[in-house]
Amino acid sequence: MNKKKRMNNSLYSYKLLLPILFLYVVFFVLPTIMGLGYSFTNWRADRDELEFIGFNNFTRIFKDRTILLALKNTFIYTVFTVLGKNIAGLVLATLLNIQFRSKNILRGIFYLPSILSTVAIGVVFTSILHPTGPLNDLLGRIGLEVLQQNWLDNRQIVMYSIGGVAIWMMAGYHMTIYLAGYQSIPADYYEAARIDGANALQRFFCISIPMLRASFNMNIMLSLIAGLKVFTEVFVMTGGGPGNASQVLSTLIYKSFGNGSWGLGTAMNIILSVVVSILTVPLLLRMRREEVES
Amino acid sequence: MWLLSLIVLIPLAIVFFGSFKTQAEAVAFSLKLPESRHFENYKTVIEEAHILRAMINSLIITIASVAVCVLFSSMGAFVLARKKNWQKAFIYSSIWE
Numbered sequence: 475m476n477k478k479k480r481m482n483n484s485l486y487s488y489k490l491l492l493p494i495l496f497l498y499v500v501f502f503v504l505p506t507i508m509g510l511g512y513s514f515t516n517w518r519a520d521r522d523e524l525e526f527i528g529f530n531n532f533t534r535i536f537k538d539r540t541i542l543l544a545l546k547n548t549f550i551y552t553v554f555t556v557l558g559k560n561i562a563g564l565v566l567a568t569l570l571n572i573q574f575r576s577k578n579i580l581r582g583i584f585y586l587p588s589i590l591s592t593v594a595i596g597v598v599f600t601s602i603l604h605p606t607g608p609l610n611d612l613l614g615r616i617g618l619e620v621l622q623q624n625w626l627d628n629r630q631i632v633m634y635s636i637g638g639v640a641i642w643m644m645a646g647y648h649m650t651i652y653l654a655g656y657q658s659i660p661a662d663y664y665e666a667a668r669i670d671g672a673n674a675l676q677r678f679f680c681i682s683i684p685m686l687r688a689s690f691n692m693n694i695m696l697s698l699i700a701g702l703k704v705f706t707e708v709f710v711m712t713g714g715g716p717g718n719a720s721q722v723l724s725t726l727i728y729k730s731f732g733n734g735s736w737g738l739g740t741a742m743n744i745i746l747s748v749v750v751s752i753l754t755v756p757l758l759l760r761m762r763r764e765e766v767e768s
Numbered sequence: 769m770w771l772l773s774l775i776v777l778i779p780l781a782i783v784f785f786g787s788f789k790t791q792a793e794a795v796a797f798s799l800k801l802p803e804s805r806h807f808e809n810y811k812t813v814i815e816e817a818h819i820l821r822a823m824i825n826s827l828i829i830t831i832a833s834v835a836v837c838v839l840f841s842s843m844g845a846f847v848l849a850r851k852k853n854w855q856k857a858f859i860y861s862s863i864w865e
Contacts, residue, residue, distance in 0.1 A: 608782065
């Protein structure tokens, strides 16, 4: 035992960790620490020297109503997309886990949007969601004029429209993770349940859902982070408009960097990282604990 | 299922058909087949928008980052997976975002 342990240590030396640790420190840890420093200064494009201004950036941010709106929008978007992506992904995976002839090609089709460029999809959907675009046209033709909307210009629904596009795009991606989870469930469980007289719904809720736990954790984690850090979809489709109605944290950060207020931008970035950490770290810890248990 | 897949296929089909249309036809964003097939759209993209150059750039970035990731990450992962002591626990927990 002791001998074996020593062999392990020599085979997998810590030197192997150095390259990745170096990259990680240079490109992640140092910038983060420097960013934290810069967020307390009045760093601007037009200034040569920096001044330490304490928490001024942060108080300014929280007095500003736009960032509160952006926070609210980010949360609406995150909740909507996490639910939408996971429900759509799970439904697709459940349906495509049934054995039938064209299931492979259908899996491919549903996965397709997630490998396309977000920018291209955003541009296409800006046209599709246009008030006179194909979507409203289709709704008019099947007699659902009531549902016709000014998808991207209506302050109330613009976040949901963008979220809908994100769900359209990523549902297939989450489907593949759920499908992978489905493959690891032994078929005997379903067989035993069937013999005991469980119907399809009972089999789904009592076997599939608990057994897919690892996939749920992974998917919720990924979609949560994607939702909180959303930038491309919003930036391409509305640019934060109309007015500031669809402004999210990342687009605000981009805007303040574009204005040249770099100090303010880094301060906002710190706030974004704090929000992301508060929401994801508990989830991560829970996942880790489950990993140890199983 | 095939009916459901139309949700994905229709937008893609609009874009695909649109790539053969004239400017005026394409802005309508309809599912109509193009009246005449304009293959010169592709020629324009290659010759004037230099899409090949852009693709090569993407390829360079992809190959470089995949190579670095696969090599260095697997090196690191081997160590982290094999060692079971506090140093490992520390490095592991600090690397997670």
